[in-house]
Amino acid sequence: MELARPYTAAFAxxxxxxxxxxxxxxxxxxxxxxxxxxxxxxxxxxxxxATVTAPITLSQVITYTWLAQAFLxxxxxxxxxxxxxxxxxxxxxxxxxxxxxxxxxxxxxxAGWMTSRAIPRAALMFLFAxxxxxxxxxxxxxxxxxxxxxxxxxxxxxxxxxxxxxxxMVMLLNIAVVAILNDRGVNSLLSPLVIVFSGNxxxxxxxxxxxxxxxxxxxxxxxxxxxxxxxxxNLTGGAAWAGIALQALWTIVIVALGRAWMARVMRxxxxxxx
Amino acid sequence: xxxxxxxxxxCAASLRAQMQYPVNAxxxxxxxxxxxxxxxxxxxxxxxxxxxxxxxxxxxVAMFFGLVSISFSIADFFTRGFDVLGTEFIKTGAFDRIxxxxxxxxxxLIGHDFxxxxxxxxxxxxxxxxxxxxxxxxxxxxxxxALATWTIAGGVAxxxxxxxxxxxxxxxxxxxxxxxxLLTYGGVQAAQFPLSIYxxxxxxxxxxxxxxxxxxxFPVLAILGKPDPLGAPDWLLPLTPLAGFAFLGVSFIAWRxxxxxxxxxxx
Amino acid sequence: MxxxxxxxxxxxxxxxERDPGVFGALKGLVRRRTRTIEALQGxxxxxxxxxxxxxxxxxxxxKSTTIKILSGILEPDAGxxxxxxxxxxxDRIKHVARIGxxxxxxxxxxxxxxxVDGFELLRDIYRVDRAAYARTRDELVAxxxxxxxxxxxxxxxxLGQRMRAEIAAALLHEPRILFLDEPTIGLDAPSKLAVxxxxxxxxxxxxxxxxxxxxxxxxxxxxxxxxIVIGHGRVLADGTFNALRARIAAEQGPDDTDDQxxxxxxxxxxxxxxxxxxx
Numbered sequence: 001m002e003l004a005r006p007y008t009a010a011f012a013x014x015x016x017x018x019x020x021x022x023x024x025x026x027x028x029x030x031x032x033x034x035x036x037x038x039x040x041x042x043x044x045x046x047x048x049x050a051t052v053t054a055p056i057t058l059s060q061v062i063t064y065t066w067l068a069q070a071f072l073x074x075x076x077x078x079x080x081x082x083x084x085x086x087x088x089x090x091x092x093x094x095x096x097x098x099x100x101x102x103x104x105x106x107x108x109x110x111a112g113w114m115t116s117r118a119i120p121r122a123a124l125m126f127l128f129a130x131x132x133x134x135x136x137x138x139x140x141x142x143x144x145x146x147x148x149x150x151x152x153x154x155x156x157x158x159x160x161x162x163x164x165x166x167x168x169m170v171m172l173l174n175i176a177v178v179a180i181l182n183d184r185g186v187n188s189l190l191s192p193l194v195i196v197f198s199g200n201x202x203x204x205x206x207x208x209x210x211x212x213x214x215x216x217x218x219x220x221x222x223x224x225x226x227x228x229x230x231x232x233x234n235l236t237g238g239a240a241w242a243g244i245a246l247q248a249l250w251t252i253v254i255v256a257l258g259r260a261w262m263a264r265v266m267r268x269x270x271x272x273x274x
Numbered sequence: 275x276x277x278x279x280x281x282x283x284x285c286a287a288s289l290r291a292q293m294q295y296p297v298n299a300x301x302x303x304x305x306x307x308x309x310x311x312x313x314x315x316x317x318x319x320x321x322x323x324x325x326x327x328x329x330x331x332x333x334x335v336a337m338f339f340g341l342v343s344i345s346f347s348i349a350d351f352f353t354r355g356f357d358v359l360g361t362e363f364i365k366t367g368a369f370d371r372i373x374x375x376x377x378x379x380x381x382x383l384i385g386h387d388f389x390x391x392x393x394x395x396x397x398x399x400x401x402x403x404x405x406x407x408x409x410x411x412x413x414x415x416x417x418x419x420a421l422a423t424w425t426i427a428g429g430v431a432x433x434x435x436x437x438x439x440x441x442x443x444x445x446x447x448x449x450x451x452x453x454x455x456l457l458t459y460g461g462v463q464a465a466q467f468p469l470s471i472y473x474x475x476x477x478x479x480x481x482x483x484x485x486x487x488x489x490x491x492f493p494v495l496a497i498l499g500k501p502d503p504l505g506a507p508d509w510l511l512p513l514t515p516l517a518g519f520a521f522l523g524v525s526f527i528a529w530r531x532x533x534x535x536x537x538x539x540x541x
Numbered sequence: 542m543x544x545x546x547x548x549x550x551x552x553x554x555x556x557x558e559r560d561p562g563v564f565g566a567l568k569g570l571v572r573r574r575t576r577t578i579e580a581l582q583g584x585x586x587x588x589x590x591x592x593x594x595x596x597x598x599x600x601x602x603x604k605s606t607t608i609k610i611l612s613g614i615l616e617p618d619a620g621x622x623x624x625x626x627x628x629x630x631x632d633r634i635k636h637v638a639r640i641g642x643x644x645x646x647x648x649x650x651x652x653x654x655x656x657v658d659g660f661e662l663l664r665d666i667y668r669v670d671r672a673a674y675a676r677t678r679d680e681l682v683a684x685x686x687x688x689x690x691x692x693x694x695x696x697x698x699x700l701g702q703r704m705r706a707e708i709a710a711a712l713l714h715e716p717r718i719l720f721l722d723e724p725t726i727g728l729d730a731p732s733k734l735a736v737x738x739x740x741x742x743x744x745x746x747x748x749x750x751x752x753x754x755x756x757x758x759x760x761x762x763x764x765x766x767x768x769i770v771i772g773h774g775r776v777l778a779d780g781t782f783n784a785l786r787a788r789i790a791a792e793q794g795p796d797d798t799d800d801q802x803x804x805x806x807x808x809x810x811x812x813x814x815x816x817x818x819x820x
Binding site: 031034035037038041042045046047048049050051052054182184185186188189191192193195196201202206207208 | 295297298301302304305306308309311312313315316319320322323324325326327328329391455457460463464467471472473476
C-alpha cells in the first residue's frame with residue numbers, strides 16, 4: 001500500500017541495521033542468559049527456604065524471568081538513537097520537510113527498532129532457556145510453555161500491545177529529547193522507573209500486598225508484568241482481560257499525549273528556525 | 275607534566291565541561307542514584323515477603339551490596355573512556371588522535387570523561403552500607419575499616435579490569451558491547467548475594483574466572499567476622515581481594531593485543 | 542638533510558562484503574566474505590627538511606594510508622619508513638611528540654572547552670615548557686588571528702575558525718613536521734586563503750617540513766613546489782607541478798588549447814592517462 005511505504009521503509013531500515021551487528025547481537029544474548037540465570041538462582045534460594053506462600057509460584061517466576069530477558073528490547077529504555085543524533089547535530093528540523101506524518105513516521109521507526117532487536121534475541125533466548133535447558137536436564141530452571149491454550153491465546157493478544165505501548169512511551173522520550181535538546185538526562189531518568197514499575201526487576205506481585213492495585217493499573221505494568229504473568233498463568237480470566245484493556249487504554253492515552261506534545265514542539269522548532 | 279598531574283587536569287576540564295550544563299548533570303546524577311536504588315528495592319521486596327534466605331539476613335546482603343557499589347562506582351568514574359571506546363573512538367576514528375599524542379592510550383582514556391553522575395551510585399553504596407550497619411548493629415573498628423578499604427581497592431581493580439577488557443573487545447567488534455555489562459553490572463548484581471545461594475558452577479565462575487566473589491563475599495565475611503559456610507579457611511578470606519589485581523593484570527594483556535590489532539589493520 | 546624516508550611501502554586491508562537487502566544481511570550473520578584491498582603497492586619517496594610536499598590522487602588511492610603510516614598510527618605490511626631517524630609505529634610516543642597532524646573537518650580540541658583551555662591541556666599532554674608555550678601560543682594566535690576565539694567553546698566556532706584553531710593546536714609543541722590532511726575542505730574563500738598564507742609562512746620562514754594532501758588544486762598551486770601523485774597505491778609522478786604539466790602535454794600529444802589549462806583539468810587528465818580513477 002503506497003500510503004504505508006514510508007513507514008514500512010522506516011521499519012525495514014531499522015531491521016537491516018540491527019542485523020549487521022552480529023558480534024554484538026551474540027554477546028548481548030550471553031548477557032541475557034547470565035542475568036536470567038542469576039535471578040533464577042536467587043529466586044530459587046528464596047523460595048527454597050520460604051515459610052509463606054507467595055502470590056506467584058517458583059516455576060512461574062522462573063519462566064517470567066526468562067520472558068522478561070527475551071523481550072527486554074521491547075521496553076522503552078531510551079529515545080530513538082536517531083533522534084538523539086539529530087538533536088545533537090541540529091538536523092531535527094529536516095524531518096518537518098518530509099511530506100509524511102512525523103509522529104507516525106517516528107512511531108513506526110521506534111516500533112521497527114525495538115521489534116528488530118527483540119525478535120532475534122527472543123528466539124535465541126527461547127532456544128537457550130526453553131529448549132537447551134530442559135534438554136540438559138534442567139527443566140526446573142527453564143522457560144516453560146503456557147499452562148493452557150487459553151493463556152497462550154491471551155498472551156498472543158497481549159504481546160502486540162507491549163509494542164504499541166512501549167513505542168508510545170519511546171515517542172514521549174523522543175519528543176522530550178527534542179524539546180529539551182538533550183538526550184542523556186532524559187534517558188537516565190526513565191530507566192529506573194521502567195525497571196521497577198514494568199515488572200522487569202521482579203514481578204509486581206512480589207511487592208507488598210497493599211501496593212498491588214496501584215502497581216497493576218499504572219502504565220508500565222503493561223510492558224512486562226501483565227503480558228508475562230498472563231503467559232505463565234499467574235494472571236487469568238477477567239483479571240487478564242483487564243490487564244490487556246489497560247495496555248490498550250494506556251497506549252491510546254500516551255499516543256494522544258504524544259501527538260499533542262509533538263505538534264507543539266515542532267511548531268516551536270519551526271519558529272526558532274529548527 | 276607527569277601522569278598524575280595530567281589526570282588532575284583532565285578531571286578538572288571534564289568537570290568544568292559538565293558544569294556548563296548544571297541541570298543535565300543533576301539529572302544524570304539523580305537518575306544514577308535512583309537506578310542503583312532500584313536494585314536494593316528488589317532485595318528489600320524479596321526479604322519483606324520471604325524473611326530470610328539460606329540463613330542470611332537483609333543486613334548481610336546489604337553489606338555485600340553496599341561495598342560492591344562503592345567499588346564499582348569508583349572504577350566506573352575512571353573508566354568511561356574504555357566503556358565508550360567502540361562508539362566514540364573507534365567508529366569515529368577518534369582513536370587515531372589518541373595515538374597521535376605522546377601519551378599512552380590508557381592514560382588518555384582514563385582522562386576522557388570523569389562523569390559526575392557516578393557519584394549517584396557512590397552515594398547509594400554509602401547509604402546501603404550505612405543501612406547494613408544499622409540493620410546488623412555492626413560496630414566498625416580500625417581493623418574492619420582497614421579491611422573494608424582493602425576490599426574496595428580489590429573491587430576497584432577488578433571492575434577497572436572488566437572495563438579495560440570491554441575496551442579491548444571493541445577493537446574487534448567496533449561497537450561498545452552489551453556483553454561486558456553482564457560482567458560489570460551483572461557482577462554487581464551477582465555479588466550482592468552470598469555465594470552460597472548460587473549453584474556450584476556459578477560460584478566457581480565468580481571465584482576463579484571473574485573473581486567478584488573475592489572482592490565481595492569472602493572479604494566481607496572476614497569483616498563481619500563470620501565463617502564461610504562453603505568452607506574456605508578463615509585466614510584466606512582477607513587475602514582474596516588480590517584476585518582483583520590479578521584480573522586487572524590479565525585485562526591489560528588483552529588491551530595491548532587490541533591496540534596492536536588496531537595499529538596493524540587500521541580502522 | 543633527509544627528514545622523511547619512505548621505501549617500497551606496502552599495505553593491504555581486508556574488508557567485509559555482504560549482499561544487499563534483508564536476505565543478504567541475514568546471510569551475513571552466518572557467513573562472512575572478505576575482500577582484500579591493496580592500498581599501497583610499493584610507494585617510495587624522500588623529503589628533505591623544510592620541503593613542502595603536495596600529495597594528490599583520487600579517492601582511495603592510498604594518500605590517507607600513507608599519512609597514517611608516516612604519523613605512526615598504522616603499521617605497514619612491508620617497506621621501510623623513517624621520520625627524523627625514528628620508525629614511526631615502533632617509537633610511537635617519541636615520534637608523535639615531534640609531529641603535528643591536522644585532519645580537515647575533524648578537530649582534536651575538546652568540544653565543550655574554550656579554545657584556550659584546550660590549548661593548555663595540549664600543552665600539558667605534550668609536556669611543553671610553560672614559558673615556551675606562552676610564546677608559541679601568542680605567536681600562533683597573532684598569525685592566525687585567534688584573539689577573539691580563545692574564550693569560546695569549540696562547538697560555537699564556524700568551520701573556518703575551527704580550522705585555524707586546529708592548526709594552532711597542532712603547532713603548540715613546535716613540531717618540525719606538519720601533516721595536513723585536506724585542511725581546506727569545506728572552508729569559505731577567505732578562510733582558505735588564510736590557511737594557505739599561514740602554511741606558506743610556516744614553511745618558508747620557520748622551515749617546518751610540510752606534507753599536504755588535498756583535492757583542492759589551488760592549495761597545490763599556492764603552496765607546493767613539489768607534487769607527488771598517487772594512484773592505485775603507487776607513485777605515478779614525483780616532481781614540480783610544471784614538470785607534471787609538461788609530462789601530460791608530452792604524453793597525450795599536442796593539443797591546440799592547452800597552453801594554460803586550468804589546474805584541475807591538468808590533474809584530471811593525468812589521472813585519466815594513468816587509469817588512476819577512484820577506487
